[in-house]
Amino acid sequence: MIAGNPWLDAFLRLLVVATGIPLAVIVLNYLERKVIGRVQNRLGPMRVGPYGTLQAIADTIKLLTKEDVRPATADRWVFELAPYVVVVPTVVALVALPVTDDLWVRNLGLALFFILAVSTLSIVGFLMAGWGSDNKYAILGAMRSAAQLISYEIPLVMAAVAVAMVAHTDVGRGSLNLVEIVEGQGRVPYIAWQPLAFFIFTVAAVAELYRQPFDIPVAESEVVGGPLVEYSGIRWAMFMMAEYVNLVLLSILASLVFLGGWNWPLGNEVGPALQVPLVLLKTFLFILFFFWVRAALPRLRIDQLMAYSWQVLLPLAFYQIVVNGLALVYGWPDPILGLLSGGGMVVAVYLTYRAVRRPVRRPLAAAQRMGV
Amino acid sequence: MALQQEHELETIDLHINVGPQHPATHGVFRMILTVDGEKVVDCDPVIGYMHRGAEKLSENCDYRQAIGYQDRTEYLAQFNAEWTYCLAVEKLLGLQVPERAEYIRVILGELNRVASHLMFMGAFGTDVGFFGTPFMYAFREREVIQDFFEAVTGERMMYNYFRPGGVAWDVPDDFEEHCRYVIDHVRRGVEELDALMTDNEVFLARCRGLSPVTPEEAINWGFSGPMLRACGIKHDLRRAEPYSIYDRFDFEIPTGTQGDVYDRYLVRMEEMRQSLRIVEQALRQMPKQGPVMAEGLKRTIRVPPGEVYSRTESPRGEYGVYLVSKGGDKPWRLKIRSAAFCNLSALKNLVVGNYVADAIIILGSIDIVLCEVDR
Numbered sequence: 001m002i003a004g005n006p007w008l009d010a011f012l013r014l015l016v017v018a019t020g021i022p023l024a025v026i027v028l029n030y031l032e033r034k035v036i037g038r039v040q041n042r043l044g045p046m047r048v049g050p051y052g053t054l055q056a057i058a059d060t061i062k063l064l065t066k067e068d069v070r071p072a073t074a075d076r077w078v079f080e081l082a083p084y085v086v087v088v089p090t091v092v093a094l095v096a097l098p099v100t101d102d103l104w105v106r107n108l109g110l111a112l113f114f115i116l117a118v119s120t121l122s123i124v125g126f127l128m129a130g131w132g133s134d135n136k137y138a139i140l141g142a143m144r145s146a147a148q149l150i151s152y153e154i155p156l157v158m159a160a161v162a163v164a165m166v167a168h169t170d171v172g173r174g175s176l177n178l179v180e181i182v183e184g185q186g187r188v189p190y191i192a193w194q195p196l197a198f199f200i201f202t203v204a205a206v207a208e209l210y211r212q213p214f215d216i217p218v219a220e221s222e223v224v225g226g227p228l229v230e231y232s233g234i235r236w237a238m239f240m241m242a243e244y245v246n247l248v249l250l251s252i253l254a255s256l257v258f259l260g261g262w263n264w265p266l267g268n269e270v271g272p273a274l275q276v277p278l279v280l281l282k283t284f285l286f287i288l289f290f291f292w293v294r295a296a297l298p299r300l301r302i303d304q305l306m307a308y309s310w311q312v313l314l315p316l317a318f319y320q321i322v323v324n325g326l327a328l329v330y331g332w333p334d335p336i337l338g339l340l341s342g343g344g345m346v347v348a349v350y351l352t353y354r355a356v357r358r359p360v361r362r363p364l365a366a367a368q369r370m371g372v
Numbered sequence: 373m374a375l376q377q378e379h380e381l382e383t384i385d386l387h388i389n390v391g392p393q394h395p396a397t398h399g400v401f402r403m404i405l406t407v408d409g410e411k412v413v414d415c416d417p418v419i420g421y422m423h424r425g426a427e428k429l430s431e432n433c434d435y436r437q438a439i440g441y442q443d444r445t446e447y448l449a450q451f452n453a454e455w456t457y458c459l460a461v462e463k464l465l466g467l468q469v470p471e472r473a474e475y476i477r478v479i480l481g482e483l484n485r486v487a488s489h490l491m492f493m494g495a496f497g498t499d500v501g502f503f504g505t506p507f508m509y510a511f512r513e514r515e516v517i518q519d520f521f522e523a524v525t526g527e528r529m530m531y532n533y534f535r536p537g538g539v540a541w542d543v544p545d546d547f548e549e550h551c552r553y554v555i556d557h558v559r560r561g562v563e564e565l566d567a568l569m570t571d572n573e574v575f576l577a578r579c580r581g582l583s584p585v586t587p588e589e590a591i592n593w594g595f596s597g598p599m600l601r602a603c604g605i606k607h608d609l610r611r612a613e614p615y616s617i618y619d620r621f622d623f624e625i626p627t628g629t630q631g632d633v634y635d636r637y638l639v640r641m642e643e644m645r646q647s648l649r650i651v652e653q654a655l656r657q658m659p660k661q662g663p664v665m666a667e668g669l670k671r672t673i674r675v676p677p678g679e680v681y682s683r684t685e686s687p688r689g690e691y692g693v694y695l696v697s698k699g700g701d702k703p704w705r706l707k708i709r710s711a712a713f714c715n716l717s718a719l720k721n722l723v724v725g726n727y728v729a730d731a732i733i734i735l736g737s738i739d740i741v742l743c744e745v746d747r
Contacts, residue, residue: 140410
């Protein structure tokens with residue numbers, strides 16, 4: 001507690017969140033454009049400020065001062081409230097996210113559960129945006145986003161649960177407290193013992209973030225931005241902010257749960273001065289991975305996306321949970337867990353490979369295909 | 373009872389207007405999709421937004437002035453369009469084009485094919501959902517070709533360089549050197565594009581087996597170009613009825629097996645390599661000097677009465693010009709046979725029954741140029 005005053009303490013901690021978010025969004029926006037620009041053989045923003053560093057700020061000012069257009073036929077309240085419903089849960093989820101063992105807004109015993117549960121609420125916002133816009137692209141995109149988020153929320157949660165089951169704590173195994181999960185990893189992060197869960201979590205996180213190859217709800221070339229198509233100015237900026245906050249949230253979460261957070265593989269303890277850079281570095285790796293994937297992969301189709309979730313990720317997530325359960329019951333050591341999980345990982349890669357390279361059926365005459 | 377009520381729930385089909393202002397319609401094409409959930413049950417293509425009467429306009433110009441309208445008709449393969457028109461006029465005049473001019477035409481025409489296919493790769497990649505990466509890769513190479521064209525013709529888009537009887541003026545001194553640089557650069561770029569897209573798992577998942585066309589259907593629907601060859605039919609006008617000097621070059625005609633979207637992509641990818649091969653050979657065989665314009669041609673061309681149909685293999689397929697002359701310095705009738713129009717006319721057959729997202733890809737795989745469709 002800072003200065004002994006609980007109100008001041010709470011205020012300061014929330015201030016960190018409230019100022020940190022827009023700052024992080026601006027930095028990440030610039031970074032993403034630079035990184036993707038480099039991947040695509042161009043420079044990215046270069047004009048505003050040295051190396052374009054002020055570009056994101058200029059864009060923010062533009063978005064803030066832009067006219068906030070609402071279509072005449074839109075459902076007023078649903079349309080105008082949707083951005084808040086998207087942003088608020090992601091910010092609320094941040095409250096429970098520890099950055100180091102004593103840098104957090106609130107150290108919840110159920111932090112992992114809380115974050116996953118609250119961040120899911122943003123589906124409602126996307127549905128509201130799609131429905132309220134009174135636009136066909138928007139409604140199509142909103143339906144897609146609902147289907148996608150629900151499908152990928154389950155593997156995401158299952159993968160996180162798998163880790164929570166086997167987390168080492170002082171009183172045995174199993175914890176939903178993020179601080180305990182991180183402390184329990186020690187020198188070897190869970191990515192070594194739970195590669196399958198890590199794989200599932202990462203794939204599902206990309207889908208949660210609407211990034212390529214899972215940007216189906218906001219697909220530019222199909223539904224022209226999906227639920228966001230009618231939004232402009234500050235409201236559109238709020239959707240974008242939610243997207244980047246979610247990116248940070250899931251990246252930090254992944255780095256805490258799977259990469260050992262503020263632990264260092266060469267020793268259990270690092271000084272508090274190094275803990276924050278360490279977590280940020282691990283988070284940064286994830287964020288760069290998401291940027292890279294975005295620049296390198298095209299988009300899946302909605303049925304392929306659903307099939308991948310329900311037929312590949314979910315059964316494998318259950319497999320991981322069963323393995324972890326057996327490990328708990330029989331007291332298997334971590335390396336065996338890692339071996340079994342690695343086996344599941346091989347299966348996942350094989351299934352993905354096979355799904356893509358499946359032999360093509362002989363061409364069917366169009367008349368037959370159309371059922372004429 | 374509850375179950376009963378559930379069955380009585382009515383679902384209605386949604387009409388979605390894709391275009392004329394939609395990021396994926398490649399120009400001002402419009403299709404009205406009727407969708408049941410995510411499946412397309414009907415597709416109503418609307419064309420004509422780009423109609424400017426290019427054929428009629430050409431009839432009001434003399435034979436040289438009409439060349440410009442050919443550029444504007446097929447604005448991604450301008451040299452091919454000019455070439456077809458010039459071939460028609462030359463046939464009526466009975467002109468023999470000088471050797472050097474023929475080689476220049478082949479080099480520029482084939483590089484134009486590469487540029488057009490690069491444009492396809494970029495746009496198609498974006499349709500499939502890439503975040504602009506193939507677009508930037510493809511356009512970097514296309515830029516090199518454009519610079520080359522600019523050096524030769526002085527224009528980046530509307531070249532107006534081929535003339536009945538040859539080409540407008542001789543090429544610059546560093547033509548050969550510049551061309552070799554272009555070939556090397558583009559060849560590397562094509563391989564990079566190939567590495568980025570061809571084996572990309574998500575790309576494969578989207579494109580393989582999508583809207584396959586049987587060879588019979590392809591012929592019945594009047595397909596030509598890569599759309600036809602993707603179905604496994606080895607028909608290429610450069611080989612089937614070699615115009616100009618195409619009988620002197622050694623090149624393969626890539627064909628597909630399934631006729632699906634992926635095969636159309638693969639055929640185009642391979643065609644770029646073959647085109648570069650042709651350019652290389654042409655550069656080697658090209659006479660170092662000589663006339664580039666037929667002898668004894670007056671400034672105002674007067675064409676004897678007659679009618680003629682000339683066709684060439686444009687990047688999109690058979691591009692034909694039907695020309696009727698009643699004497700004088702203006703074509704009496706000029707009709708363009710557009711490959712993109714014929715390929716596009718099968719759109720409904722290709723799209724219905726697929727997903728909305730696939731409809732966009734299928735449209736992209738046809739590789740339309742709306743100016744050519746609407747004229």
